[in-house]
Structures are given as C-alpha cells and as structure tokens.
Amino acid sequence: MKNNNRQRQGTYTYVNGDEYVGELKNDLPNGKGIRTYSNGDKYVGEFKDGLKCGQGTYTFTSGEVYVGKFKDDRANGKGTYTDECGQKYIGEFKDGKTHGQGTLNYSDGGKYVGQWKDGSRHGQGTYTHPNKDIYIGEFKDNKYNGKGNYTFGYGPRWGDNHICEFRNNLPNGQGTYVCSNGDKYVGEWKDGKRHGQGTYTWANGKEEKGIFKKGDFEGRIN
Numbered sequence: 001m002k003n004n005n006r007q008r009q010g011t012y013t014y015v016n017g018d019e020y021v022g023e024l025k026n027d028l029p030n031g032k033g034i035r036t037y038s039n040g041d042k043y044v045g046e047f048k049d050g051l052k053c054g055q056g057t058y059t060f061t062s063g064e065v066y067v068g069k070f071k072d073d074r075a076n077g078k079g080t081y082t083d084e085c086g087q088k089y090i091g092e093f094k095d096g097k098t099h100g101q102g103t104l105n106y107s108d109g110g111k112y113v114g115q116w117k118d119g120s121r122h123g124q125g126t127y128t129h130p131n132k133d134i135y136i137g138e139f140k141d142n143k144y145n146g147k148g149n150y151t152f153g154y155g156p157r158w159g160d161n162h163i164c165e166f167r168n169n170l171p172n173g174q175g176t177y178v179c180s181n182g183d184k185y186v187g188e189w190k191d192g193k194r195h196g197q198g199t200y201t202w203a204n205g206k207e208e209k210g211i212f213k214k215g216d217f218e219g220r221i222n
Helices: none
Strands: 008-013 019-025 028-036 042-048 051-059 065-071 074-082 088-094 097-105 111-117 120-128 134-140 143-151 161-167 170-178 184-190 193-201 207-213 216-220
Touching: 019 042
Parallel strands: none
Antiparallel strands: 008 019, 019 028, 028 042, 042 051, 051 065, 065 074, 074 088, 088 097, 097 111, 111 120, 120 134, 134 143, 143 161, 161 170, 170 184, 184 193, 193 207, 207 216
C-alpha cells in the first residue's frame, strides 16, 4: 500500500492549472517547492497543506517581487516588497497588506518610516519629501491627520517650522509657525491658512494680535 503521509518529491497540479514541483505530503505541497501560476507569476519557498506558508519569494509577471514570510497563502510577517518602478517597502505585512511598522522608499526619492494599517500610512510616522521637507507626526488614511511637525527643507521657506493639528495634509486647528527669519505666528488655522484668532510676532518684536481670515489679518480684538 502506498504511504502518502511520508515526505517525498513530486509534482502537483492545482484545479486552476497552476503547477507545483517540490516536496509533497498527503498528496499536497508541503515543504519546499516552486509554484508556477497560470498567469506567469512564480513562487519559490515553503508550503503547508498546499498553501504558501513560511519563507518565500513571490515574483509577479509585472516585475514586482515580494520576499519574506507567508501564512495562509498571503504575505504575513516581515518582508520586502519591490514594485516594477523600484519603489521598495521593508517591514511588516498582514493578510497581504502593509500593516505594522515599516519603511517605504518611493521611486521619486521620498521616504516614509512609521506605522501602517491595511495598506495605508496610519499612526505615528515620518515622511521625508523628495525636496527634503519633513513631516513628523500622525497619519490616518495615508494622509497627515492629527498632531504633526512640518519643517521646510527647500525653497523660500527653507528652515521654517510648523507645529499644528493637520487634517487631510493641511494645517487645521491650533498651531505655531516659526519662520527662519524669527517671525512667529501662534493661533488658529483652516485649510493651510491662518484663520481665526491668532498672534503674529515679527522678529523685531512688533505684534499683531486679532482675527485672521484666509491668511490675512482682519482686525484687532477689542
């Protein structure tokens, strides 16, 4: 009688036409092997009961590559994902998505280091723009949302620093903006502009305190 419980080398054909070559147990891929998908994708690594499980490399026909841990046929755990443009993520995955702590190096030179949730930047993180502007703070749904610190690293506002509440990438709420020349604004913001009650202090000590609207000073408070 044939004993299929013992580990052996062999081939396995999935119902969708994918082909597997490697170690088998109970007539299913178990151990190390290679699965070639009908669409041209390829996985080289470890299997358990026919599913990707353990360390492996998944190469897409488009040129994308994932190297790391798998569980239940999906990327789960620590891994590295590189897309066809050279963009690279190194960090944690959950159910095939970036989730947990990770670093994404963008193809345009930008870089994000921080927390992820369900494939999006979410939680505490640092994003360095290609022009060297830096945002350090809270993210939600892939955008600046929450408390953050934005420092300009290029252009006419080089060295300026903005500590504020952000909503959908723009300053909204209470915040402090310090210019590199010594000027300073402390007050309310809306959609990226000074809006509401605030105080603007010039480097020479002159002060303008009152109501701002869409970035302009409207008048003093009596």
